[in-house]
Amino acid sequence: MTRDEDDATLFVQLSQGSTAALATLYDRHAPVIYALALRLAGGERAPAEDLTHDTFLALARHARRRDLTPPRVLGWLVVHLLESAGRASTPTVDV
Numbered sequence: 001m002t003r004d005e006d007d008a009t010l011f012v013q014l015s016q017g018s019t020a021a022l023a024t025l026y027d028r029h030a031p032v033i034y035a036l037a038l039r040l041a042g043g044e045r046a047p048a049e050d051l052t053h054d055t056f057l058a059l060a061r062h063a064r065r066r067d068l069t070p071p072r073v074l075g076w077l078v079v080h081l082l083e084s085a086g087r088a089s090t091p092t093v094d095v
Contacts, residue, residue, distance in 0.1 A: 003028075008070035014063040025073060026056055033077050040085040055081045 007028075013021035034052045041047035058080050059073070 004072055007073040011063055011070040011073055014060060015065075022056070022060055025059070029074050029077055030056070032074065033081055036078065037081060037085070040081070051081060051085060054084060058084075 007025065010018075010021040010025050014025065030052060033055055034048060037048040037051040037055075038045070041051065055077055059077060062071075062076070
């Protein structure tokens with residue numbers, strides 16, 4: 001079984017409410033996601049930790065949608081992180 005296939009199995013388990021599956025996915029992918037978040041946060045740890053945390057919470061919410069094909073988890077996490085970081089750095093304009 002490849003890592004992507006194993007991740008897909010864990011994603012299905014996560015969609016069924018398995019916190020163990022989320023923990024395994026976190027242990028497997030958090031170092032990469034945190035390292036990228038740290039770069040996106042300009043080296044500031046607290047925002048990087050928040051981005052990492054929020055990204056994995058979003059994965060758990062995403063998994064609850066029953067109609068989804070399991071994604072390539074690491075790719076999904078990276079894309080979500082980049083989108084979240086972009087939204088966080090986009091200035092808002094009050095009108």
